[in-house]
Amino acid sequence: MMQLLDNPADTILRSREAALDRIARCRDALMSLDFHGDFGDRTGAFTDRSRLVSEIVAAHEQIEQLDAALGQLARGLYGLCEDCGQPVPSARLLAVPLAKRCLACQTQVEQRAATPRMEVP
Numbered sequence: 462m463m464q465l466l467d468n469p470a471d472t473i474l475r476s477r478e479a480a481l482d483r484i485a486r487c488r489d490a491l492m493s494l495d496f497h498g499d500f501g502d503r504t505g506a507f508t509d510r511s512r513l514v515s516e517i518v519a520a521h522e523q524i525e526q527l528d529a530a531l532g533q534l535a536r537g538l539y540g541l542c543e544d545c546g547q548p549v550p551s552a553r554l555l556a557v558p559l560a561k562r563c564l565a566c567q568t569q570v571e572q573r574a575a576t577p578r579m580e581v582p
Contacts, residue, residue: 469534473527473531476523491514543561548563
């Protein structure tokens with residue numbers, strides 16, 4: 462494994478811990494919501510609940526990505542593009558520690574996703 466970041470495992474683990482903290486804070490906030498009161502109060506509580514649940518889901522998704530990155534690190538594959546196998550530049554990994562692709566391959570993926578597909582009848 463090449464040395465891309467000073468210690469990518471520490472960076473990933475710190476991000477994982479931050480995501481777990483975010484989940485705990487959101488759960489605490491959910492428990493404190495008050496669905497009593499007038500219509501405006503209840504509407505605000507439902508809006509807050511929706512936002513908090515979305516944040517929890519996003520944090521869980523981030524944890525899944527972080528765990529996958531830790532697995533790649535353990536296998537000596539962290540920092541290698543999953544499409545072309547070439548090293549992901551250090552600057553990209555510093556900016557996006559969960560980057561699975563080099564910039565060229567990521568650009569191709571995004572272009573394919575943005576291109577409308579014609580369905581054949």
